[in-house]
Amino acid sequence: MEEKGGYPPECSSTQNNVSFPDSAAVGTCSTVTVQCSTNGPDTTLNVTNSTDGPVRWTISHGNMDTDSSLVFTVCVTDVLFHFIGQYEASLNVSNSTGVTSVTWSVTIDDVNQPPAFLSASYNIQVSENTAVQATIAQVPLVTSRAMADSTSNNVITVWDPDNVTAGFEFKGINVQSVNVTYPNSSKATTTDQSNLPVYLRNDSGPPFSFLTRSPLSAGVHLAFTLQAEDEQGLVGSNTVVTFVVSDVNQAPVCDSGNFNLTVGLIRKVNDSIYNVSCTDNDVNSTLSSLTYHEYTTSDSDYQYFSISSRGEISLEQRLPLNVTTLTYTVYVIDGGDLEANFTLFVDIDRQ
Ligand SMILES: [Ca+2]
Ligand SMILES: [Ca+2]
Secondary structure (H helix, E strand, C coil), X not given: CCCCCCCCCEECCCEEEEEEECCCCCCCEEEEEEEEECCCCCCCCEEEECCCCCCCEEEEECCCCCCCEEEEEEEECCCCCCCCEEEEEEEEEECCCCEEEEEEEEEEECCCCCCEECCCEEEEEEECCCCCCCXXXXXXXXXXXHHXXXXXXXXXXXXXXXXXXXXXCEEEEEEEEEEEECCCCCEEEECCCCCCCEEEECCCCCCEEEEECCCCCCCCEEEEEEEEEECCCCXXXXXXXXXXXXXXXXXXXXXXXXXXXXXXXXXXXXXXXXXXXXXXXXXXXCCCCEEEEECCCXXXXXXXXXXXXXXXXXXXXXXXXXXXXEEEEEEEEECCCCEEEEEEEEEEECC
């Protein structure tokens, strides 16, 4: 009886090369056709993967073609940044008689990537009473997107994965322009930070810092368009960092303070005797909305007067005959519950 051949598989190439740029996206594949003959009694071949090194790719194959070819595909399964170099992987192709090893040299090439910001825009609230020379945001550099701080609102992370090849690495941040919007709706655009109340200190670092140079005015918006650049001059997408100066409630101010007012005895009920005028500097319309009231506990003379919510004081009763001065204390309160008060001393003119 004739015996079938008894040899391990024969493959057309036992040493194969593939290379990927380190910027290759997960899922990128390189296909290599290797003809492996069954070379024996079997009709199929077994392939076992004995890849070592970083597990950032897989080598798989399809069904055997009629010409005894196996088509192998090397696919990227994880990001390749920071895995620059040459690695070896191997497969064992076997039949019932023996094993043939097919090796793969996988090369990850360093490709320069432009630096990038984690986010295309940032909105940062800054209180109007922030101290001068305070740090209001930071711009750190990382070499991996995964290392970026994505939870702190005032951290503007820039990343450049290149930290191996000289000349590919991050160089600095340029302020392209600053758009300033004032509470009165006027706008200005500048490339010169020197007169702005907020500026990016980009001459030392990273991390770079945004600082206040001068007191901040409520309602002002400062939008910085930033560009990150590497040593080879590559630039990524810009980011826009907008600082919004928030209004902090301040109490109303009444210019008059306590004062004396002379009112004729013969004035009639409902006659208007005075208009209180207080002001509130807040930009926010709620924080600056004022309503006027009278105190009904501190003195008893309030019954002679009334004050409208807009500050108009009128007589509520005829003035008494036997008194020369009445005391009337009023207060004004803003939409944020801050108040100012003052006392009117009403001298009754009997003439
Ligand atoms: Ca780079
Ligand atoms: Ca106020």
